[in-house]
Amino acid sequence: KQKEILLFIKEKREIESNLIARKFKSPYAQIKKLIEKEWIYKEKREIFTNSIKDPGLSYGKKITLTEPQKKALNKIEEALNLKIFSPFLLYGITGSGKTEVYLAAFEKVLKKGGKGLLLVPEIALTPQLLSRFKNRLNTEIALLHSGLSTRERFDQWMRIKRGEISMVIGARSALFAPFSSLDLIVVDEEHDTAYKQEEGVKYHARDMALVLGKMVNAVVLLGSATPSVESFYNCEIGKFNLLSLPERPGISSLPEIEIVDIRRTKNDSQFLSKKLIAALKENLKKREQSMLFLNRRGFAPFVLCRSCGEVPRCPNCSVSLTLHRDLKKLLCHYCGYSTDFSNLCPVCKKEELIPVGMGTEQIEKKLKDIFPEATIKRMDKDTVKKRNSLTNILKALREKEIDILIGTQMIIKGHDYPNVTLVGILLADLSLNFPDFRSGEKTFQLLTQAAGRAGRGEKKGKVVIQTFNPFNPIIRMATTQDYLSFYKEEIKFRKELNYPPYSRLALIKFSTNNKQILFEGFNIIKETAEKMVKESLNIEIIGPSFAPLSKLKGRHRGQILIKGKNSSTIHRFLKKFIKMIEKRVGKSIEIKIDVDPYNML
Ligand SMILES: [Zn+2]
Ligand SMILES: [Zn+2]
The missing domain is CATH 3.40.50.300 (P-loop containing nucleotide triphosphate hydrolases)
Known part of the structure; x- marks a missing residue:
């Protein structure tokens, strides 16, 4: 029997154990022996493809x-x-x-x-x-x-x-x-x-x-x-x-879009406007599903002392700590630093620390208060940590077991759920003011993709966009999925400022654990760069300056952006430049080069 099983497996090369059990009566003892003899091996595999039903x-x-x-x-x-x-x-x-x-x-x-x-x-x-x-x-x-x-x-x-x-x-x-x-x-x-x-x-x-x-x-x-x-x-x-x-096939059409101006609204309704809540209610009544997109996880992006104004920051990075109320902790999203949270201010010792702003965790809680009868789930880095939890959420959504799904940009990536007819974008402006020449492009992409989740089936979709910039052209163009107009504007801006595709970029990041050394490095880098720019044509430099995240994981960071006509000018420049700088600063400053950078922080 052992031999038969072995031949059977050999023929298939690899096979799920339950399929062996279907062919042979209780084969497990034999399989175990075969494994012990190292004729075959067994491993656990996650099956992605068959776990999703397509109702x-x-x-x-x-x-x-x-x-x-x-x-x-x-x-x-x-x-x-x-x-x-x-x-x-x-x-x-x-x-x-x-x-x-x-x-x-x-x-x-x-x-x-x-x-x-x-x-x-x-x-x-x-x-x-x-x-x-x-x-x-x-x-x-x-x-x-x-x-x-x-x-x-x-x-x-x-x-x-x-x-x-x-x-x-x-x-x-x-x-x-x-x-x-x-x-x-x-x-x-x-x-x-x-x-x-x-x-x-x-x-x-x-x-x-x-x-x-x-x-x-x-x-x-x-x-x-x-x-x-x-x-x-x-x-x-x-x-x-x-x-x-250029169009959606069949009877599905582009969703109806409503822009909600949240400049003058106060407190809670900035995050969940009356219009959005009404639309959610309507959707629940129709037994259709909704997705809410907020690109910020945690309970609140920072906490503030009402008495002395203290905002707890990460000791290793130049960012404020995010409140995660589920964990009762303040976390740094960049280095993972964490500290227990209580409302006791570490500076003035009064119990006055309060959360400011909103993340997905808080929205989830608020929605559960407003719609106690609805099934509400959250999908972000924090909730999908466990194995299979992501697959389970997506499966539940597909099988209509979730009424409202709230999440970060994870929820807008390439999903096709015909029963999702409402999409709410809670803070459309979040990525708009990033220190990155691609911030407009990224915002357009995020909003268009998020809005595009609504009404992909036979039912008409609706999108509610909450924003502090209701007249911003990028937000406007995203609502109508007007890529061509967006492109025309964006390419003009890129040409004027000589950004890609009109140039190639290289971002040189330098870091050290000593702030003084970084300052000295600035001077050397500036001197060297300016001298070299005079000699080489078609090279432009921006900086050196502190990186937008001027401190990260305990290291002080600076950067200089190199613009060149094409990749060979860039590479020629970099080779010489790095050599000259390394000669002068030695090992005291770590240098990293990112050609065609996407992460400008
Ligand atoms: Zn205080
Ligand atoms: Zn940190």
């Missing part, structure tokens, strides 16, 4: 493509037939069916015996996408992401290398999988900053996908409802081919 939507059946979808597919197919590197940008408004185009294109590739790679920003957030691909493509799909064990990763890689797998879905690291050949690379949500690897070797997965596509003569398809300014610019100058899906 009301059968992804298996083929959907007729709309005219724009067909047109896009034809262009892609032509390029596939040529077997040369061709980059495309698929710009389609939210809910316009970009995934259908991906699926159809991959189908064509697989039918001809080709190979495909789909990159997604975060694999855990896309369980539906995975089951949809599995059902439609009818082939084995390898999933590559950071959650795999070394063993699992090794297995997947070997199978890709041997050519046993033709379709891979993965996060950015999947780009390094050992394909023998590759025909189509799709980068979904190409604007997503999760594609930028910030630790260790810094790279941007979208750019790497293009490099890889060039190397292996593949078609590279970038998709987004809010393309990065760089990618759209590349279409304008003819580097990429633009494909567009």
Whole structure:
């Protein structure tokens, strides 16, 4: 019997243990022996794909493509037939069916015996996408992401290398999988900053996908409802081919948008306006679901002493501490420092510390007070820490077990829930004033994507946007999903100030644990930079200055931004510059270089 089981497993290569039990009567004792003899090994795996039911939507059946979808597919197919590197940008408004185009294109590739790679920003957030691909493509799909064990990763890689797998879905690291050949690379949500690897070797997965596509003569398809300014610019100058899906298919239409001016409202209604509460009530009555988006976790972003004005700050970083009432702690979101919270002020010793402002934790509590009968869940970094909790929340949402979901930007990423008909954006301004030339672009993307969650099924959607800047053009354009107008404005601004795509940037960050040394470093860096700028053309410098987070994890931080005409001028400059600075400051200051930076803090 042992031998039979072994042969059975050998034939399948890998198999779930319950399937063995279906074929053999109580095989577990034998399996155990086989494991002891090291003939086979056992491991626990998380099954992403089969855990989500798709009520009301059968992804298996083929959907007729709309005219724009067909047109896009034809262009892609032509390029596939040529077997040369061709980059495309698929710009389609939210809910316009970009995934259908991906699926159809991959189908064509697989039918001809080709190979495909789909990159997604975060694999855990896309369980539906995975089951949809599995059902439609009818082939084995390898999933590559950071959650795999070394063993699992090794297995997947070997199978890709041997050519046993033709379709891979993965996060950015999947780009390094050992394909023998590759025909189509799709980068979904190409604007997503999760594609930028910030630790260790810094790279941007979208750019790497293009490099890889060039190397292996593949078609590279970038998709987004809010393309990065760089990618759209590349279409304008003819580097990429633009494909567009300008409308939602079928009867679903763009949601109705209401902007709520919260400048003159007080206290609580700044965060949950009367209009939003009325809309939530209405939705509960109709038994439809709502999503509320607030890009700030915790109970309150800071606490303040009413008596002496003290605001407790992180001892290691130049930020105030966030109150997490569930934990009864004040936390630093940058270094993890934490301290117990009571309302006793550490300075004047009066019991006067009060929370100021609002985070998702507090909104959840307030909603539960207002709607005690509703099922309200929160999705942010704090609630999805436990294994499977993210999958469980998404599953409950899909199965209509949640009435109101409140969350950070996690909730707006690529989810498709037909019964979500109301989206509330609580503080639309949060990302607007970030010290980053991309703050406008990021705000537009966040708001458009958030608003795009509403009304993706047959029911009409509604979006309520609460803002202190009701006339801000970026907020206005996001409400109508007017990407083209946004792009026109944004590209003008980039050109005027010589920001990418009109230049390349490198951010040099330097840090030390001694403030005095940093000051001395400033002078050396300034001197060196100014001297070098005089010698080299096409280089512009901004700084040196303190970093927006002037202290982080106990280190004092400064930065200097280098603008160059193109990447070779930048690299030539950097090489010389770093060498000269290192010669003068030695090891006393740590220097880090980030080319094409996305994190300006
Ligand atoms: Zn005080
Ligand atoms: Zn800190």
